[in-house]
Amino acid sequence: xxxxxxxxxxxxxxxxxxxxxxxxxxxxxxxxxxxxxxxxxxxxxxxxxxxxxxxxxxxxxxxxxxxxxxxxxxxxxxxxxxxxxxxxxxxxxxxxxxxxxxxxxxxxxxxxxxxxxxxxxxxxxxxxxxxxxxxxxxxxxxxxxxxxxxxxxxxxxxxxxxxxxxxxxxxxxxxxxxxxxxxxxxxxxxxxxxxxxxxxxxxxxxxxxxxxxxxxxxxxxxxxxxxxxxxxxxxxxxxxxxxxxxxxxxxxxxxxxxxxxxxxxxxxxxxxxxxxxxxxxxxxxxxxxxxxxxxxxxxxxxxxxxxxxxxxxxxxxxxxxxxxxxxxxxxxxxxxxxxxxxxxxxxxxxxxxxxxxxxxxxxxx
Amino acid sequence: xxxxxxxxxxxxxxxxxxxxxxxxxxxxxxxxxxxxxxxxxxxxxxxxxxxxxxxxxxxxxxxxxxxxxxxxxxxxxxxxxxxxxxxxxxxxxxxxxxxxxxxxxxxxxxxxxxxxxxxxxxxxxxxxxxxxxxxxxxxxxxxxxxxxxxxxxxxxxxxxxxxxxxxxxxxxxxxxxxxxxxxxxxxxxxxxxxxxxxxxxxxx
Amino acid sequence: xxxxxxxxxxxxxxxxxxxxxxxxxxxxxxxxxxxxxxxxxxxxxxxxxxxxxxxxxxxxxxxxxxxxxxxxxxxxxxxxxxxxxxxxxxxxxxxxxxxxxxxxxxxxxxxxxxxxxxxxxxxxxxxxxxxxxxxxxxxxxxxxxxxxxxxxxxxxxxxxxxxx
Numbered sequence: 001x002x003x004x005x006x007x008x009x010x011x012x013x014x015x016x017x018x019x020x021x022x023x024x025x026x027x028x029x030x031x032x033x034x035x036x037x038x039x040x041x042x043x044x045x046x047x048x049x050x051x052x053x054x055x056x057x058x059x060x061x062x063x064x065x066x067x068x069x070x071x072x073x074x075x076x077x078x079x080x081x082x083x084x085x086x087x088x089x090x091x092x093x094x095x096x097x098x099x100x101x102x103x104x105x106x107x108x109x110x111x112x113x114x115x116x117x118x119x120x121x122x123x124x125x126x127x128x129x130x131x132x133x134x135x136x137x138x139x140x141x142x143x144x145x146x147x148x149x150x151x152x153x154x155x156x157x158x159x160x161x162x163x164x165x166x167x168x169x170x171x172x173x174x175x176x177x178x179x180x181x182x183x184x185x186x187x188x189x190x191x192x193x194x195x196x197x198x199x200x201x202x203x204x205x206x207x208x209x210x211x212x213x214x215x216x217x218x219x220x221x222x223x224x225x226x227x228x229x230x231x232x233x234x235x236x237x238x239x240x241x242x243x244x245x246x247x248x249x250x251x252x253x254x255x256x257x258x259x260x261x262x263x264x265x266x267x268x269x270x271x272x273x274x275x276x277x278x279x280x281x282x283x284x285x286x287x288x289x290x291x292x293x294x295x296x297x298x299x300x301x302x303x304x305x306x307x308x309x310x311x312x313x314x315x316x317x318x319x320x321x322x323x324x325x326x327x328x329x330x331x332x333x334x335x336x337x338x339x340x341x342x343x344x345x346x347x348x349x350x351x352x353x354x355x356x357x358x359x360x361x362x363x364x365x
Numbered sequence: 366x367x368x369x370x371x372x373x374x375x376x377x378x379x380x381x382x383x384x385x386x387x388x389x390x391x392x393x394x395x396x397x398x399x400x401x402x403x404x405x406x407x408x409x410x411x412x413x414x415x416x417x418x419x420x421x422x423x424x425x426x427x428x429x430x431x432x433x434x435x436x437x438x439x440x441x442x443x444x445x446x447x448x449x450x451x452x453x454x455x456x457x458x459x460x461x462x463x464x465x466x467x468x469x470x471x472x473x474x475x476x477x478x479x480x481x482x483x484x485x486x487x488x489x490x491x492x493x494x495x496x497x498x499x500x501x502x503x504x505x506x507x508x509x510x511x512x513x514x515x516x517x518x519x520x521x522x523x524x525x526x527x528x529x530x531x532x533x534x535x536x537x538x539x540x541x542x543x544x545x546x547x548x549x550x551x552x553x554x555x556x557x558x559x560x561x562x563x564x565x566x567x568x569x
Numbered sequence: 570x571x572x573x574x575x576x577x578x579x580x581x582x583x584x585x586x587x588x589x590x591x592x593x594x595x596x597x598x599x600x601x602x603x604x605x606x607x608x609x610x611x612x613x614x615x616x617x618x619x620x621x622x623x624x625x626x627x628x629x630x631x632x633x634x635x636x637x638x639x640x641x642x643x644x645x646x647x648x649x650x651x652x653x654x655x656x657x658x659x660x661x662x663x664x665x666x667x668x669x670x671x672x673x674x675x676x677x678x679x680x681x682x683x684x685x686x687x688x689x690x691x692x693x694x695x696x697x698x699x700x701x702x703x704x705x706x707x708x709x710x711x712x713x714x715x716x717x718x719x720x721x722x723x724x725x726x727x728x729x730x731x732x733x
Contacts, residue, residue, distance in 0.1 A: 003441070010432065010443050014450055018457040029464040074588070074659035076666055090475055095664050113471060177586035183656060204654045205671060206589045206705070246637060248655075276637050304637055316636060338653030339668070341636040483574070540610055 035085075036117045039063065043127060048114060054080075055109035058120075064129045064226045065122065066168065068182050071110040078109040081121035086112050131226045132157055136219050137196065142282035145203045146248055148188070149213060150196055151223055158194040159227065161187060163234060163255040164334075164362070167197060167227030171212045183209040186336065186362065187228065188251035190258035197225060200251040232362040234260070235332065239358070241269040242333040244317060244345050249336035250283065252362060256334070257290060257297065270298040270324075274317025274341065276305040281312075300324070317341070318348045328354035335361035373509035375566060376502075380513025383562040386489050387521040388555055393489030397522055398548045407526035410480045411519025415512065417484050418493050421458050422511030425451045425494040426504055444498075451494045459485045489518055525551060576601050582661035583701075593661065593692070595704025608699045611710045617719065622710065623694030625717050626685055630672045644718075648675040658688045667691055681716045683708060 032050025037057065039045065048057045055071050055078050058064070068075035076096030082105055089097070093108045112118075134151035142148055153159060159167075168182045189198035204210045217223070234241070234256050243253045253271055260269065275281050280303075287299040301312045302320035313320045325331075333349050335342045342361050349359055386392050396410060428450055435442040463481045467474040474481075484490060493514045497507045528551055532538065538547050580601040585592035597604060612619060633641045633649025640650040650673045657666035667688040674683045689706050692698040700707035713719075 006439070006441055007443055007446055010439060011446060011449060011453075014428065014432065015453055018453060022457055022460055025461050025464055029461075029468045068656065069659060074582070074663060075657070076659075087471060090471060092475060092663065096666070173586075175586065176584075176592075177590070179587075202654075204669065206591050207654070207669075208586065208590050211590050274637060276639055305639065318636065338636070338638075338670070340634055340651075340653055344636045540613075543610075544606065 032115045035114050037061075037114065038117070038119045040121060040124065040127065041119075050114045050116070052114055053110050054082075054112040054114055054118065054120070057114055058109060062130065063122070063126065064131060065109050065126060066182075066184075066229055067110065068168075068184075069110075070180050070182065072179075073108065073111050076108065079106050080109050081105050082107045082112060083119040083121055085116045085118040087115065125229075128160065129227060129229060130159075131224065132159060132197075134197065134223050134225055136217055136221045136223060139217065139219055142200065143280055146282065147201055147203075147214065149199045149201055149217070150189075151199070151225060152196045154222075159197060160194065161191055161228035163187075163191055163259040164232040164252045165228035165230040166232075166252075166362075167199070167225045168229065169199065169209060169213075170224040170226065171209045174212055174216055177208055177212075181208045182226075184229070186230075186232075186249075186251040186255070188254045190255050190262065192259070192262055197227075198251075198254075200248045200254075202248040230362065232334075232336070232360060234334070235360065237332060238267060239330055239332045241267060242321065242328075242331060242349075243269060243271040244274070244321060244333065244335045244337070244341075245272075246274040246317060246337040246341050249338075249341075249362075252336050253334070254283065254286075257287075260297075261290070261294060266296055268296050270300060272300045272302060272317050272321055274302045274304070274320075274337075277303060278310055278312070316344075318344045321345070322348050322352070325352055328352040331358065333359045335359065371506065373505050376506055377509040377513040379566040380510050381517040381520060382559065383564075383566050385517040385521060385559050386492060386514040387518050388552070388559040389563075390492065391556075392492040393487050393518055394552070396483060396487060397525060397552070398545055404523065404526045404530055406480075407522045408519075410483075411515075411522050413480050413484055414487065414489070415515030415519055417455070417459060417462065418490050418515035418518070419508065419511040420462075421451075421455045421490055422493045422497055422514075423504065423508050424454050424458060426497055426502070426507045428454055429498060447495070447498060448491075451491055455490055455494075456485050489514065521555065524555065528555075573602070579661050579663075588658060588661060591705065592701075593689075593698070593704060593706065594701030595707060597701030597703060599701075601698075604701060605697055608710060609697050612697070615710055615714045617710070617714060619693050619695075619697045621719055622708070622713050622717075623690050625713075625719050626672075626690045626693070626708075629674060629717070630685075630687075630690075633672060633674070646676065646678060646718075648677070649673070658686075660688060660691060662692075662696055664695070665691065676716050679716055681712060683712070683716070
């Protein structure tokens with residue numbers, strides 16, 4: 001009988017001793033103490049408890065790096081430069097970094113563990129990226145697979161952005177989706193409408209976020225947005241502008257044109273929208289009305305497939321653009337749509353003599 | 366043969382060759398069959414096993430002789446608890462090794478990755494400690510035996526991976542034998558080859 | 570150990586709701602390793618390689634691409650519609666990001682309908698993954714070989730081959 005007690009006692013003692021040893025080891029080995037993170041040469045500086053990843057730590061400080069995978073290391077968007085304290089590049093980061101990026105100390109923030117003081121460099125505009133909670137004010141059908149979602153920002157929040165930028169919509173877990181998902185959408189409302197964000201969203205088969213928006217989101221629901229992000233914007237000049245879009249690529253141009261009107265623009269601008277049939281068009285009345293009210297603005301839908309008699313120009317949008325101009329040496333072009341459409345447009349524009357430095361696009365990637 | 370007579374270096378070399386824990390004793394076969402498809406991952410696993418096997422066999426020697434043995438601290442014969450005690454020690458040790466590796470070199474941690482916790486359930490690790498008991502090795506002999514067994518295991522898995530890689534590239538295996546089938550055939554032939562070492566050095 | 574832990578992680582990422590709404594495994598309840606092995610055998614038995622299938626799928630996508638995403642007739646036989654969607658999808662194996670946008674192919678001659686995208690083509694080419702049974706994105710190797718007209722087949726592998 002004693003033997004059994006002894007055996008149990010000894011085993012417990014050994015287990016207990018090892019468990020204590022593990023706790024001690026964890027305390028010393030896994031505890032990294034306090035670390036200072038310096039962002040953009042001192043513009044932002046804060047102290048965090050080490051051990052976590054850089055992306056989350058920055059997020060807690062309201063510094064949002066773009067991320068589509070929530071920090072799981074599978075989207076490659078959370079890039080930043082780490083000038084000091086980052087340690088060696090990890091194999092999980094390599095698939096997303098070009099050689100040039102590696103040479104410039106670009107890292108994936110979600111994979112870098114904060115173990116000591118860090119000096120980080122992020123694109124300057126990210127310092128003004130914020131997180132917003134909003135309520136769905138309106139959902140409107142635009143075409144058979146495109147809807148407008150208007151998000152009213154909660155409280156007195158205001159979003160400051162330039163026409164052409166985008167936000168990341170955050171979708172919470174639902175159905176089989178167990179983690180938050182982020183997707184980027186161009187802002188369709190003008191910067192003056194800063195208490196709300198309009199997004200034009202197209203349903204993607206098997207898409208996590210678009211399915212949520214189309215099937216689960218209702219007016220009155222809450223949503224989260226981060227932003228603004230993006231380099232796509234109207235450049236200051238006197239040159240005549242061409243805006244070319246297809247599908248949901250219309251969004252940034254709605255923002256831009258409304259913004260131009262508010263700033264009493266006089267630059268000539270023409271908006272070409274390519275689609276197959278009349279049922280693929282939307283905001284027709286909206287743009288037609290603006291074109292009628294402002295002589296510097298023209299609206300040209302281009303239908304490739306429909307029969308004659310609808311009053312719109314016929315042909316591929318690239319063909320229609322080609323027909324309108326002999327040469328484009330003193331113009332600027334802004335494109336928003338699928339890579340295929342953009343590539344086709346770039347070619348047509350180049351053929352007409354438009355310098356590729358004067359072509360700006362949001363390539364949806 | 367009195368184990369006390371064996372020089373540790375003899376034990377080391379024997380553990381790699383004639384007494385190879387995998388090919389002569391058939392311990393540690395699971396990861397051998399499951400992971401040996403590629404040379405790189407096999408070398409990573411082999412390195413981890415060498416480290417763990419050497420350290421745990423020494424640690425277990427200390428636990429056995431000072432805690433479980435009647436001549437030890439408690440004065441009672443608890444040697445029948447060695448199976449449980451050794452496993453607990455191995456599990457804890459692997460945990461600490463994981464933490465140390467993660468702290469010292471994140472790169473190495475990610476490279477070894479999931480192999481580290483897997484080592485806990487590798488029966489060759491427990492086997493080395495148990496052999497140390499039955500053969501009544503001294504501490505130094507145990508260290509040599511642990512190191513040698515680890516190296517032997519690593520050599521075997523690396524050789525197996527090399528053969529399988531080459532076979533995948535140049536050979537044709539009939540569908541019925543693909544995977545575990547051909548791996549066992551290769552293991553058997555390798556074991557036969559290692560039988561050629563027998564008699565060269567005897568440590569048991 | 571049913572399968573290697575790293576494949577276990579890949580299988581996790583392929584579940585519905587992780588990277589895409591319905592995931593990559595459909596209604597298949599086999600382990601990923603088994604799915605890969607079965608398709609590997611099927612492809613070998615057909616005397617083909619993953620690369621051949623992937624190349625052909627990519628070829629058909631390129632031929633069917635249209636800036637307005639209209640359905641096009643390709644090679645006088647197939648009806649192909651290629652979508653372009655914003656964003657990129659990560660591969661569940663963790664080796665890259667791929668453009669979104671499905672290609673849907675209809676073959677009036679056999680009545681077959683196939684769906685794939687840049688990511689699933691990469692999964693075929695590099696990882697030999699053709700989708701789980703019951704998935705919308707399942708590319709049955711035998712169907713691909715029969716419908717896609719890959720050109721003359723090299724000598725088939727010896728032994729009785731069975732598709733999964």
